[in-house]
Amino acid sequence: MSNTTTIQEPATVAQPAAKTTTLSGSQAVLEAFIAEGVHTIFGYPGGAIMPIYDALYDYQEKLKHILVRHEQGGIHAAQGYARTSGDVGVVFATSGPGATNLVTGLADAQIDSTPLVCVTGQVFAHLLGTDAFQETDVINITTPVTKWNYQVTDATEIPAVMAKAFYIARTGRPGPVLIDITKNAQLQKFDYPGYTKCEHIRSYRPKPIVRKQYVEEAAKLINEAKKPFVLFGQGVILGKAEKEFKAFIEKAGLPAAWTIMGLSALPSDHPLNVGMLGMHGNYGPNVLTNECDVLIAVGMRFDDRVTGRLDKYAKQAKVIHLDIDPAEIDKNVQTTVPVWGDCKDTLPLLTSLVNKNTHTAWVQQFHDLKAKEVEAVITEELNPTTAEMTMGEVMKVLNELTGGNAVIVTDVGQHQMVACRYAEFNQTMSNVTSGGLGTMGFCLPAAIGAKFGAPDRTVVGIVGDGGIQMTIQELGTIMQSEVDVKILILNNRFLGMVRQWQQLFHDKRYSFVDIASPDYVVVAKGYGIEGQRIDSRSNLRDALQTMLSHKGAYLLEVMVGKENNVFPMVPQGCSVAEIRLK
Amino acid sequence: MSKQEFTITVYTENQIGLLNRIAIMFSRRKINIESLNTSPSEVENIHRFTIVINETEEVVRKLCRQIEKQVEVLKAYFNTNDEIVWQEMALYKVPTDIIAEKVKVERLLREFGARAVVIRKDYTVFEATGHREETERLIKALEPYQLIEFVRSARVAIIKASNGFHEKLKEFEQTEPGEDVIENEFLDKQDEVFTM
Incomplete structure (x- = not known):
């Protein structure tokens, strides 16, 4: 077969160093972490990963290990860490149940493009396939929810495989990588050749080549547009291209709306920030999606929660799609001009070609619709006339007290939509939420990780009474590792989002959404965490202030209206232009 | 589409x-x-x-x-x-005595470009390569002569x-x-x- 070319070994194979030392496979894993700049590991020990934990005992000076209470908590914490630090989150779990507990977090990280490296222990190689104790087929279970996974059965593979893992996790469109290491490989001693970072894999193209022709065509479309409209997603944050993005929209005077994953990439008070897209987004950006003439999507993937009914989505517009992942182009929305590449590279090229403009009248249309939304929804949400508190007013006071400087971590449901709608941000990487997968239970562990990822910032985890009970065990992690996170429970005594749908679309048949809560303040106290519960508006500001100024973790439970709904809303199966204000 | x-x-x-x-x-x-x-x-x-x-x-x-x-x-x-350009390969097992008796079979095989891979006393294995319809047609043709086994490969x-x-x-x-x-x-x- 090899009649023509000589095939080189993949570039990931580590080059032998001048002198070799003997290391165990476990030590090689930890050396890889150090070489990749890892400081914090979230994990939980167990039988099949014991050799790695044994090695970790001697690395405590260099690597901080946070003992979580459940592997799902560990991986969500790593996600929170990745999202606020912009670096790779790292997780340890044992084989079998330890590994299967990672699956939800892997799926979440996969759909939200979060860079993770998870290391799972596995039974001895000679036991593979024998139904050994705590053996499970982790590689096959995790294949659909990882960007890459690999099973190591020989320690000599470890340096190159770990280098590949970090390279794949953080480059291109980031994602989770899982490395499954059999116990014999963890124990095996081998001549350690040193660690060489991976910089190239021949079958993997992290960044498509930027085509000048398309950038020019895109610029031409933007320059000719009367009503151009920008949608931006997490790609701007992952590409660390916030400055480039701002320069782009400012030069061409482009109104820009965000997906919840793109939130905080552009300051909330920026004059061209016209708000949130999608099902519970703002009125203006949804309605005007079907009025713009050129739609410019930057680092977003046209999720169904953003587009509503696709056959009625922006049919009048020419679409420019900037994305690093070629598979996203045309996936949901037909593109007129695709601009492949890292938006960090493509945005400046585009900026240099677009004409200065203001589009004053067009931008004003967003403001006019905003006024309508303020009148119909926002005023009552932020300054309610009802006796019961609203989630919106909690957000309003929180904004005033944090000044938009806090990291806001949310769970999933009504509080998430309200928090994303009303939270104010003046710096990037400040909004951590489970976007694509909608994972209840994400908030508490993700907030822990977010604090380690941004230790100098205030981290507020906003969570519902349903979500908190899904991963409440992580209060133990907060206690033991003294994590300074503020836990803000917005308790409406319902699984609110499902209840809202049951009210609107199922004749108020409230099927199993009436959820009871424990006394969270007492529970927190049991973990040595201070807290209080309030149910009156008059205490709101003081209580939030107490929470924020408290030294260390704090839990504040705010009782809010039982049957409040989140509006506006694009009902499922409707076009974005059919967004309802009530 | x-x-x-x-x-x-x-x-x-x-x-x-x-x-x-x-x-x-x-x-x-x-x-x-x-x-x-x-x-x-x-x-x-x-x-x-x-x-x-x-x-x-x-x-x-x-x-x-x-x-x-x-x-x-x-x-x-x-x-x-x-x-x-594609091909699939198929194998057909038929009883040798019937094959030997029936001259028609030989003609059929020639027509389908098949060849004998194994000839034993009890059975004979024929091989045919072609498009799906061709290998399928040969099954139809061999069915009257007690086709014992049939298998077809994936397309290359x-x-x-x-x-x-x-x-x-x-x-x-x-x-x-x-x-x-x-x-x-x-x-x-x-x-x-x-x-x-």
Whole structure:
């Protein structure tokens, strides 16, 4: 077969160093972490990963290990860490149940493009396939929810495989990588050749080549547009291209709306920030999606929660799609001009070609619709006339007290939509939420990780009474590792989002959404965490202030209206232009 | 767009688990794989998957892009039947005594281009290569003569317009590849996409 070319070994194979030392496979894993700049590991020990934990005992000076209470908590914490630090989150779990507990977090990280490296222990190689104790087929279970996974059965593979893992996790469109290491490989001693970072894999193209022709065509479309409209997603944050993005929209005077994953990439008070897209987004950006003439999507993937009914989505517009992942182009929305590449590279090229403009009248249309939304929804949400508190007013006071400087971590449901709608941000990487997968239970562990990822910032985890009970065990992690996170429970005594749908679309048949809560303040106290519960508006500001100024973790439970709904809303199966204000 | 038969050719690294990673791209979308073959390719250490599915061109194009996104996949091409040369091989086991008695059978076999692989006292195994309809027609023809066993291989296919993967691979091995490595990205030239 090899009649023509000589095939080189993949570039990931580590080059032998001048002198070799003997290391165990476990030590090689930890050396890889150090070489990749890892400081914090979230994990939980167990039988099949014991050799790695044994090695970790001697690395405590260099690597901080946070003992979580459940592997799902560990991986969500790593996600929170990745999202606020912009670096790779790292997780340890044992084989079998330890590994299967990672699956939800892997799926979440996969759909939200979060860079993770998870290391799972596995039974001895000679036991593979024998139904050994705590053996499970982790590689096959995790294949659909990882960007890459690999099973190591020989320690000599470890340096190159770990280098590949970090390279794949953080480059291109980031994602989770899982490395499954059999116990014999963890124990095996081998001549350690040193660690060489991976910089190239021949079958993997992290960044498509930027085509000048398309950038020019895109610029031409933007320059000719009367009503151009920008949608931006997490790609701007992952590409660390916030400055480039701002320069782009400012030069061409482009109104820009965000997906919840793109939130905080552009300051909330920026004059061209016209708000949130999608099902519970703002009125203006949804309605005007079907009025713009050129739609410019930057680092977003046209999720169904953003587009509503696709056959009625922006049919009048020419679409420019900037994305690093070629598979996203045309996936949901037909593109007129695709601009492949890292938006960090493509945005400046585009900026240099677009004409200065203001589009004053067009931008004003967003403001006019905003006024309508303020009148119909926002005023009552932020300054309610009802006796019961609203989630919106909690957000309003929180904004005033944090000044938009806090990291806001949310769970999933009504509080998430309200928090994303009303939270104010003046710096990037400040909004951590489970976007694509909608994972209840994400908030508490993700907030822990977010604090380690941004230790100098205030981290507020906003969570519902349903979500908190899904991963409440992580209060133990907060206690033991003294994590300074503020836990803000917005308790409406319902699984609110499902209840809202049951009210609107199922004749108020409230099927199993009436959820009871424990006394969270007492529970927190049991973990040595201070807290209080309030149910009156008059205490709101003081209580939030107490929470924020408290030294260390704090839990504040705010009782809010039982049957409040989140509006506006694009009902499922409707076009974005059919967004309802009530 | 109506469904038709497409042959997907995927060039990959040779790694355990990759077959599953590729197979689940189809099962996730509830697409039945009509035929799947893995084999070496013209380039040493590079594997070649040949997958046949019945789908619309739009679905196949998107699928190929998702397949190509997998870390160990170098390239995925898709072609209609008139863009490829393909064959399937089939084996037929029939009782030797009946074969020997019936002259017609011999004629049939000649007509279908089949040949005897094994001739024993009790049975004879014939082999035929061709398109599905051809190997299928031979089953029909042999059925009256007590066809004992039948098996057919997956499709293997050669892309008519392909220049092979040697030159492509050289580009992939460079850190900064040339522009033609990722020609599948020229989505606006959709008719030319995925042809080499």
